[in-house]
Amino acid sequence: MSLSITTLALGAASFLASAPTVLKTDVGPSRCEIWDSTKSAMQALAPEQTEVRAILTDGIAEVEVVQTFISNFPRPAEANYVFPLPHQGSVHGMKYRQEGKWRSAEILPKEKADSLYDSIKTAGGSAARLTQQRADIFTQSMTRIVPGDTVEVRIRLSMPLKYKDGTFEFAFPTMIGSRCCNESTPPIFGTLAGWNPPADVDGPRIRFLVGIQTGFAIKELTSPTHPIRSVSAQAAVDTLVGRGLLKGIQDLPLAVRNAVLLQPLNTFPNSDFVLRFSRANADFQASSAVWTDPASTRYFRLEVFPNDAWSQGERPDLDVMLLVDRSGSQGGWPMEHEKTIAKQIINRLRTTDRLCAMSFDNLHDFAFADTLRYATGANMALASDFVDNLTARGGTELAAAIKAMTAIPNPTNRHRLFVFLTDGFITNEKEILSHLAGLPDLQVITFGAGDNLNRAFLDEAALIGNGFSTPLVQADDLSARVDEAWSRIESPALTGLRLDTKGVGVGDLEFPNGRTVYKGMSWSVLGRTTATGTLPVDVVAFRSGATDSLRLSATLNLDATPAVGWAVPKLWARARIADLEREEYKGADRKTEIVATSLEHQVLSKYTAFLAWDGAQLEGGTTRALYSTSANVSWSTPILIAEVDYRPDLAKTSAVSGLRLVREGSVWTLRLDSQATADLVRLVDIAGNVVWEAPVRKGQMRMEIHGKLPATVVVQIRTAQGWQGRKFTTL
Numbered sequence: 001m002s003l004s005i006t007t008l009a010l011g012a013a014s015f016l017a018s019a020p021t022v023l024k025t026d027v028g029p030s031r032c033e034i035w036d037s038t039k040s041a042m043q044a045l046a047p048e049q050t051e052v053r054a055i056l057t058d059g060i061a062e063v064e065v066v067q068t069f070i071s072n073f074p075r076p077a078e079a080n081y082v083f084p085l086p087h088q089g090s091v092h093g094m095k096y097r098q099e100g101k102w103r104s105a106e107i108l109p110k111e112k113a114d115s116l117y118d119s120i121k122t123a124g125g126s127a128a129r130l131t132q133q134r135a136d137i138f139t140q141s142m143t144r145i146v147p148g149d150t151v152e153v154r155i156r157l158s159m160p161l162k163y164k165d166g167t168f169e170f171a172f173p174t175m176i177g178s179r180c181c182n183e184s185t186p187p188i189f190g191t192l193a194g195w196n197p198p199a200d201v202d203g204p205r206i207r208f209l210v211g212i213q214t215g216f217a218i219k220e221l222t223s224p225t226h227p228i229r230s231v232s233a234q235a236a237v238d239t240l241v242g243r244g245l246l247k248g249i250q251d252l253p254l255a256v257r258n259a260v261l262l263q264p265l266n267t268f269p270n271s272d273f274v275l276r277f278s279r280a281n282a283d284f285q286a287s288s289a290v291w292t293d294p295a296s297t298r299y300f301r302l303e304v305f306p307n308d309a310w311s312q313g314e315r316p317d318l319d320v321m322l323l324v325d326r327s328g329s330q331g332g333w334p335m336e337h338e339k340t341i342a343k344q345i346i347n348r349l350r351t352t353d354r355l356c357a358m359s360f361d362n363l364h365d366f367a368f369a370d371t372l373r374y375a376t377g378a379n380m381a382l383a384s385d386f387v388d389n390l391t392a393r394g395g396t397e398l399a400a401a402i403k404a405m406t407a408i409p410n411p412t413n414r415h416r417l418f419v420f421l422t423d424g425f426i427t428n429e430k431e432i433l434s435h436l437a438g439l440p441d442l443q444v445i446t447f448g449a450g451d452n453l454n455r456a457f458l459d460e461a462a463l464i465g466n467g468f469s470t471p472l473v474q475a476d477d478l479s480a481r482v483d484e485a486w487s488r489i490e491s492p493a494l495t496g497l498r499l500d501t502k503g504v505g506v507g508d509l510e511f512p513n514g515r516t517v518y519k520g521m522s523w524s525v526l527g528r529t530t531a532t533g534t535l536p537v538d539v540v541a542f543r544s545g546a547t548d549s550l551r552l553s554a555t556l557n558l559d560a561t562p563a564v565g566w567a568v569p570k571l572w573a574r575a576r577i578a579d580l581e582r583e584e585y586k587g588a589d590r591k592t593e594i595v596a597t598s599l600e601h602q603v604l605s606k607y608t609a610f611l612a613w614d615g616a617q618l619e620g621g622t623t624r625a626l627y628s629t630s631a632n633v634s635w636s637t638p639i640l641i642a643e644v645d646y647r648p649d650l651a652k653t654s655a656v657s658g659l660r661l662v663r664e665g666s667v668w669t670l671r672l673d674s675q676a677t678a679d680l681v682r683l684v685d686i687a688g689n690v691v692w693e694a695p696v697r698k699g700q701m702r703m704e705i706h707g708k709l710p711a712t713v714v715v716q717i718r719t720a721q722g723w724q725g726r727k728f729t730t731l
Contacts (some may be wrong), residue, residue, distance in 0.1 A: 050083075051207040052273070056170055058287040059303045059524070060567055061159045063089065063172075067140070069151040076144040078121060084173035086159045087136035087456030088512070090567070090574035091604040093156030096128040096142070096612055099149055105130065105612035107602050109595055113609035117141065120613050127613035128153060132606050134429070135578075136456040137176060158567035160512065163305070165484055165520040166219075170210065170275045171471070175452050208273050219278040224475040225271050225451075271451030274473060279305075286554040291565035294684040294714040296530060298558045299569040302499070303524040304539050310550055311491040311519035313543060317352045318489075319372065319414045320345065321405050322383075324390060325422035327361045329450075331392035333474050337449035338421045341472075342387045344482045345419060349375035356408065357383045360401035361394030371408055396425055399432045406439060417489065418444045420461065424454030430585065432457075436464045437585040443467050445485065464582065466516045488518035492544035497523055500538040500551075504531050510575035517541070526572040532558050573601035581606075659715055661728045668705040668730075670715065672696070678717035683709065 051066040063086075069079065085091065094105040105128070108116070113129055120127040121143040129141045140153055162169040208226075212218065222228075285307070290300045324342050326335070342357070349355060353375045357367035367386035373379045402420070410416060426432070436442060444465025446458040449472045462469040470485050472478070494517040499509060506529040517523040523539070535556040540549050576597050580590040591607055598605040660671040672678065681703065682693030691713070692705055709730045 049207070051209065052172055053209045054170065054172070054211070056161060056168070056210060056212045056275075056277075058289070059161050059163065059168065059522075060289065060301070060571070061161055061170055062567055063157050063159065065155045065157070067153045067155075069142075069145065069153075076124075076146050079140075079142045079145050081140045081142075082133070082176065083138060083140065084136050084176050085138055085155070085157060086172060087134075087459065088574070089157040089159040090570040091130070091132070091138070091155060091157045091610075092570045092602050093154075094128070094130045094610040094612065095154050097152040098126055098128075098142075098144075098614075099146055101614070103128070103612040103614055105610035107599060107604065107608050107610050109599070110607050110609045113611040116611060116613065117143070125614060127611065129612075130155065130604065130610040132604055132609075134456065135460075136173065136454070158570045160524065160571060163303075163522040167276050167278045171455065172208070172273045173452060173455070174272060210275060212277060221275070221277045223273070223275050224473045225274045271473070272453065272455075285552060288554070288556050288560075289565045289568050290556065290558050290560050291568045292558075292561075293569065294716065298529050298531065299526070299572050300529070300556055300558065301524060301526050301568045301571060302537070302539075302554060302556060303522050304552055304554060305522050306494060306517060306541075306552065308519055310494060310541075310543065313492040313546075315490045315492070316415050317350070317354075319354045319356065319410070319416045320349060320375075321408075321416055321418045322346070322355065322357045323401055323405055323418070323420050323422070324357070324359045324387060325361075325396065325398070325420075326359045326390045326392055327394055327396040327425075328392050329396065329423055329425045334423060334449040335390070335392045337472060337474075337478060338447070339387050339390060340478050341421060341447050341449070341482055343384050344479065345486070346375075346380050346383050346387070348486050349380065351375055354414070355379065355383055356405065357386055358401060358405055359386070359390050360397060362397050363394075364397070364401040364404055396422070398422060398424075398426050399428055399435070402432055403435060406435070416443065418442070418465065418467075420444065420446045420458075421449070422446070422458075423448050423450040423452075424457035426454070426457070429454075429457045429460070433460055433464055433582075434585040434587075436461060437582065445489065446470070447485070448472065463514050464585070466514060468518055468521065484520065488520060491519040492546070493518050494523070494541040494550070495544055497539065497541045499525050499527070500540050501529075502536065502538070504535055505529060506531070506535075508572075508576070510572055510579060512571070512575040512578065526568065526575055528572070529558065534558070569601055570603055573597050573603040577603065577605050659717075661713075661715060661730070663730070668709060670703045670705060672701045672703070672717070678719050680718040682716050684714045684716055 049066075049068045051068075053064045053066065055062045065085070067081070067083075069081075096103055096105075103126075110131065113131075117127050117129045124144065126144045127142070131139050131141070133139055138155075140155075142151060142153075145151060162171070212221070285305050287303045287305075288300060290298055292298050322342060322345060324338055330338060346355065346357070351374060354372050355367075355375050356372045358364055367383045368379070398420075405418070436444065442465045444462050444467040446462045446467070446469040448455070448458045448469065451474070453471050455469075455471055458469040458471060468485075468488065470481060472481060495515065497511070497515045497517060499506070506527050508528045510526040511524075512526065513522075513524055525539075529535075535558055537554055537556060539552045539554060541552075542549055577594050580594050580597070584590050594605050595607045597603070598608040604610060659673065662669045662671065670681065672681070678696045680693065681696055683691050683705070691710060692707070694703060696703075696717075713728050713730060715728060
């Protein structure tokens, strides 16, 4: 991945009111609550300002979300704030500032984080906790919000960009749509009616600041959701520096040519922020990023852009199973978009295809009494009339509709294409995804139309169903978007993709977009290796219906250090966690593996939480010293907080291949293998900072380490064969 910057984009939108009045118990909706202990009731609290800062690169976005709260409450109180984040985002850092002091968060198993948070709250201490309700819904909790204080919370995440037909897309959610509470699942905390801001929100209260840093020329840069304007590169730099996105002009190479900002408006629509940019050179076939951790493990990400010539061929006859959401949340332009999409799909069928059309809200109805008919002119007309007469009403009982549709017999084993048109505003995603995961030979295509979509469900249903998703905003050209989607359906897909490393040891491969690629779409793989240097690889795939394989050659420079390479281990961990969660859809218990991956890579999951807290506390009569591994809170990597228990009876031992790190009271002892020929030993935190080092005398097998150690530490020894490392957890 090149480091040159060819285009810089800035967005400044706003979302939550500029006036310092935060408690709104009787005017308008809000998204946060604060407990009034004197009245034993919840009061409303909203962030004074939300700012989303992002750098977009060749397929990766680095994002920081800054939320600022001001408390006018008469006494210290607790706040719980529910908000959305991109569902594919790897959340790997949280810190907060209260009473002028910054506190960094540590990731812990959720049960432990909840217990510590509750004990701190009970004792009247300060703490902040970040938990994941859904893949795209998070809760920020804060104890002891002091009257008149300004509290700032910063959340760090990395995410892949979507790629289709030469265009990258950055989509960031701004609100959580009210979801239908299905009988099988409880409501999602914080998402019922009355929790979100109105359709249009005050301009100064949310900002998007986005920079684009790519290794290729940009053909066009557009936002279909927000008006943007061009500014000079210098003006963009000044704004970025002012907002803390860059330190200064020295951080930008001379390749910066232009920038864009949102048009200054008093209000902006409260819709997902979408930014798209195209690659000027469509022949550019691969992009890669690599990161080396302190133990010399290389994490890599390879993204491949197949040529359209790979997708030449004819499709088979199809049974198109069309499911249209007519629930109340689809009212207005989303319903009209769905009708247009459905009719355009119907009109693209051949007479040898068959069609099943169904609509649903609380109930579901079929267009044909016999459910499935050949796509003759008369039958297509009946289906189009069925779609035209739909009106938005009722709830979103999507699970019952999908189960009814997938239960239709298929005695001739014709290929079935399931097309779901829905915004996905449901609470029982797991029930539906588990059902889809249990079906064989599934192909699912999802379309979503709306200002705020459940993109997590739309993408996951398509991924489990070996298909793809197409989210749509109001300004999209529907005919063009349906043409693009249908061209993917009609063209043979590339299946069974794998990575041929030509004998070099590469393991733990993750395929975040699955192993099926459709025309105009990219394919990515994440992995780990201890190899070094330049690694030539082949991406191998099969065209649908063909027996001969296709190969695309690419090169991984495993010694490269691109600016965004540090995000790759986070994306790998997020993809690994997502894979384990899909196994849970099929009934497997993967909690232990998810927690281990989450803690090792400092990536949030549904079973872990970020917790930041202040000072020392007593618990069970034991003093716990809380400290940061860095004097300065920075974002080079997430900062760890370590918790050390000084009771000698709780000494912990870690042993890996002859190295042992033992705690004896308040002293750590490093014991070396008797065969070791090291001349220098050092301890390194996961950011690569050396926290302790010492020379090794000949024959020395025991070394004392006085002081505090990070929660995760790599012991590195220098031998005649070079540096070798072993990782230990000190908690």
